[in-house]
Amino acid sequence: MNLLDYLVPFALALGLLILVHELGHYLVARWCGVKVLRFSIGFGKPLLVRRAGRDGTEWALAAFPLGGYVKMLDEREGPVAPAELHRSFNRQSVYRRFAIVAAGPIANFLLAIALYWGLFVAGTDELRPRLALSDTPAIAQAAGVRDGDLVVSVDEEPVRSWQDLRWVLLQHALDNRELVLKVRTLEEVEAFRRLDLRGIAIDEGDADLIARIGLKPWRPHIPAVIGKISEEGAAARAGLQSGDEVIAIDGLEIEAWSDLVLAVRQASGRSLPFEVERDGAVLTFQVTPDEASENGERIGRIGVGVAEPAPGGISMFGEVRYGVVEGLVKAVRQTWETSVLSLKMIGRMFTGEVSWKNLSGPVTIADYAGQTAQLGLSHYLKFVALISISLGVLNLLPIPVLDGGHLLYYTVEIIKGGPIPERIMEIGQQIGLVLLVMLMAFAFYNDINRLISG
Numbered sequence: 426m427n428l429l430d431y432l433v434p435f436a437l438a439l440g441l442l443i444l445v446h447e448l449g450h451y452l453v454a455r456w457c458g459v460k461v462l463r464f465s466i467g468f469g470k471p472l473l474v475r476r477a478g479r480d481g482t483e484w485a486l487a488a489f490p491l492g493g494y495v496k497m498l499d500e501r502e503g504p505v506a507p508a509e510l511h512r513s514f515n516r517q518s519v520y521r522r523f524a525i526v527a528a529g530p531i532a533n534f535l536l537a538i539a540l541y542w543g544l545f546v547a548g549t550d551e552l553r554p555r556l557a558l559s560d561t562p563a564i565a566q567a568a569g570v571r572d573g574d575l576v577v578s579v580d581e582e583p584v585r586s587w588q589d590l591r592w593v594l595l596q597h598a599l600d601n602r603e604l605v606l607k608v609r610t611l612e613e614v615e616a617f618r619r620l621d622l623r624g625i626a627i628d629e630g631d632a633d634l635i636a637r638i639g640l641k642p643w644r645p646h647i648p649a650v651i652g653k654i655s656e657e658g659a660a661a662r663a664g665l666q667s668g669d670e671v672i673a674i675d676g677l678e679i680e681a682w683s684d685l686v687l688a689v690r691q692a693s694g695r696s697l698p699f700e701v702e703r704d705g706a707v708l709t710f711q712v713t714p715d716e717a718s719e720n721g722e723r724i725g726r727i728g729v730g731v732a733e734p735a736p737g738g739i740s741m742f743g744e745v746r747y748g749v750v751e752g753l754v755k756a757v758r759q760t761w762e763t764s765v766l767s768l769k770m771i772g773r774m775f776t777g778e779v780s781w782k783n784l785s786g787p788v789t790i791a792d793y794a795g796q797t798a799q800l801g802l803s804h805y806l807k808f809v810a811l812i813s814i815s816l817g818v819l820n821l822l823p824i825p826v827l828d829g830g831h832l833l834y835y836t837v838e839i840i841k842g843g844p845i846p847e848r849i850m851e852i853g854q855q856i857g858l859v860l861l862v863m864l865m866a867f868a869f870y871n872d873i874n875r876l877i878s879g
Contacts, residue, residue, distance in 0.1 A: 429512055430795050430798070431658065431791045431792060431794060431795030432556060432795075433569045433798075434791075434797070434798035434805060435790065435791035435794040435795065435796040436490070436757075438794050438805075438808070438809045438812060439490065439491070439790075440466065441492075441807070441809065441810060442533065442536070442816055443466050443467075443490075443492060443493040443531060444493075444859070445536045445576040445813070446493070446530070446532055446533050446555040446817075446820070447464060447465075447466070447493045447494065447495050448516045448532060449528035449530075449531060449532025449533075450495040450525060450529045451464055451495050452528065452653060453524055453528035454495065454497055454525045455527045455866060455879030456663050457508065457514055457517060457521045457525060458511070458512055458517075459497050459498065459513070459514050459517060459521075459525065459697070460480050460484050460497065460498040460509060460512040460513070461495060461496070461497055461533065462480075462483065462497060462498060463482065463483040463485055463494075463496040464481065464482060464483070464484050464485070464493075464495055464496075465475070465483075465485040465486075465487050465493050465494050465496070466485070466486050466487065466493045467485075467486060467489050467490045467491075467493060468487050468488075468491075468492055468493075468494070468530040469487050469488040470487060470488050471485040471486065471487050471488075471691065472485075472486050472487060472488055473485065474879065479576055486554060490786060494734040496514055496711060497514040497525075498511050498513045498514060499514045499515050500511055500515050500516070501515055503689060504655045506647065508573055508758060515519075518836050519838050519839055519844075520839075521747065522831075522834075522835055523832060523839075524834045526642070526666065526828050526832055527740055527795060527828065527832060529820060529828055530710035530816075530817040530821050530828055530829075531817070532815045532820075533814065533816050533817035533820075534760055534764070534813070534814065534815045536810070537756075537759075537760045537763075537810040537811075537813040537814045537817075538756045538757055538760050539756075540806050540807070540809060540810040540813070541752075541755070541756035541759050541807075541810050542707070542752050542753050542756035543806075543816065544628045544806055545623075545745075545747040545752035545755055545809065546742050546746070546747060546748070546749055546752040547734030547746070547749075548696050548745065549744070549745055549746075549803040550742050550745075551585070551586035551587065551588060551663070551739060551742065551744075551745045552587035552588070552642055552742055552744065553586065553587065553592040553641040553740070553741060553742065553743050553854075554575065554576040554584050554585070554587050554589065554842060555574065555576075555642065555739075555741070556571075556572070556573070556574045556575075556576065556608070556640050556642075557571055557572045557573070557640070557641050557643035557644065558571075558639060558640070558641075558644055559636055559639050559640060559641045560624070560627055560640030561637075561639055562616075562640075564620065564622075564625075564637075564638045564639045565619065565620070565638055565639030565640050566639060567621065568606070568618040568619055568621070568677050569616075569619075570606075570608075570618050570620075570639075570640065571579030571610060572611075572643060573580065573610060573611035573643055573846065574606075574608040574609075574610055574611075574618065574643075575608055575609045576590055576606050576607070576608050576610055577607045577608060577615075578606075578607045578679075578691055578862045579593045579594070579604055579605070579606055579607075579830055580597075580605055581607075582602050585660065585745050586743075586745050587642055590635075591634070592762075594622070594635060594638065595634055595694055595766070596762070596766060596876075598625045599621045599766070599769055599770075599773075599782065600621045600695060601621065601624065601625070601641075602622060603619060603620065603621045603623065604619075604620050604621065604622065605617055605618070605619055605620070606618040606619075606620055608627075610816050610818040611739075617750065618744070620638070620640070620695055621803050625637060625638070636646070640857075642741070642748070644683075644734055644741060644743075644759060645739050646681055646740065646804075647681055647682040647683070647686065647733075648670060648680060648681065648682065649671040649672075649679045649680075649682050650669070650670045650671075650682075650686040650699075650731070650732040651665060651666070651668065651669045651670075651671065651729045651730075651731075651732060652722075652730045652731050652732035652733060653667065653727070653730040654666070654667055654714070654728060654729050654730075655728030655729070657728065658715065658726070658727055658728015658729065659712055659714055659715050659726070659727040659728060660712060660727040660728050660729045660826060661728060663699070663710045663711060663712040663713075663727075664710050665699065665710055665712065665727075665729070667703065667704065667705070667732070668732070669701040670701060670702045670703075671685050671699055671701050671705050671829045672700050672701065672702055672707070673699075673700040674688040674689075674697055674698070674700075675692075675697050675698055676698070677690065682731050682817050689714050689725045689726065689727050690714075690724045690725050690726075691724075691725065693715075693716045693717070693723050693724055693725035694713065694714065694715075694716050694725070695713065695725075696711050696712070697711070697712050697713070697714070698710070698711060698712075703798075705709075712727055713729070714727050715728070725777075726737055729813075740777065758866070760810075760814055760843070763811065763814045764814055764818050765819070767814065767815060767818045768818060770783065771818075771822070782871055782874075783866060784864070784867055784868050784871055785871060785872065786868030786869045786871060787868075787872070788869070788873070789871070789872050790812065790863060792821050793808055793822070794808060819841045823859045823861055825853035825854045825858075825862055826854055826857035826858050827848075827861070830853065830854075832858050833862040834850060834853075837842045
């Protein structure tokens, strides 16, 4: 992947999220009768400006793209004509100001719900939640997990995909509790596995959560039988054919398709003797893998795909689809649970229970944008939904400068029956700006550290 493969998906996602967030502020402001002077995607000097609407609102694209704003008529920022005082933001009731400010984060949550809903109703191919024991299976073994167990539910909550399973386990690990997996074995027998997650720490510096539990996705035995062959690939040039079963490469026995892939990846540009079985006879071919690049690593490829599995076998993947109403309920629930989990993680960062290494900045987000885009549209849209939720949660934090800080001011104003003094708000803004800069600096530090450490 080149740099554009990361930057383009990142820019599209970021642009959409900022646009939706600011549209939330804009639409509610207009609904409340407030005059909008400028709608900007990005901060700093405007690169493109267009006036539109009866109020001559400026629609701008600015130089620094990590954010945006909606500038409204406000006496605190300049003189306002007497005829337009009623359209000034500061002249609105505290409840209207509250609604205008809250509309941005709410728009991000609504976008996430819409994206999840569309994906759930359209249906996606998902990895089934079928388990295998990893190399360090202590916790999973103690629970009685066996290779091939298909998880049906966790504490009576239905599980339909590997992603569902990861999500539920993460939530329970944060609560440090024991849970019960209902599984269906390879022999189609229902069983229960009691998984003890007490003492499991959520820390970015450690291995993946599921790996620490002692689990990994189950994979059926896939024989090294060649399926589709690229006409321009090294396999075709060497004389290999569809249906050939590779039994040895460079003198090493090949038992499964994964063995073939590993041998080829490690031999870029080096001639390899392939022993294959074809129509009952064993033949030998010299195959020189072509050089390719993957995440900056030089690998070998021969231009072949695995043969289709025999009918009746156990598939690793399955389509997950929901009805319109069921999909909407699940989308709302997914958005709510993700928001709550995000707040829990933030809270535990401050208490020291979760490492600050989990905090990510734009570099890591761009990395994931590129990776999910390569995996397919459904993965990319799930990523956009997740970042939209994160943006909504972040903006609701009670930090001055952010939407949540303003909402805190308005809440105090409602309780005390009058506005907070301007001087206190100014000091709060300065403190909030310092906190925000510190968070951004720490996020950038984590990004750079991840790049250096790989």
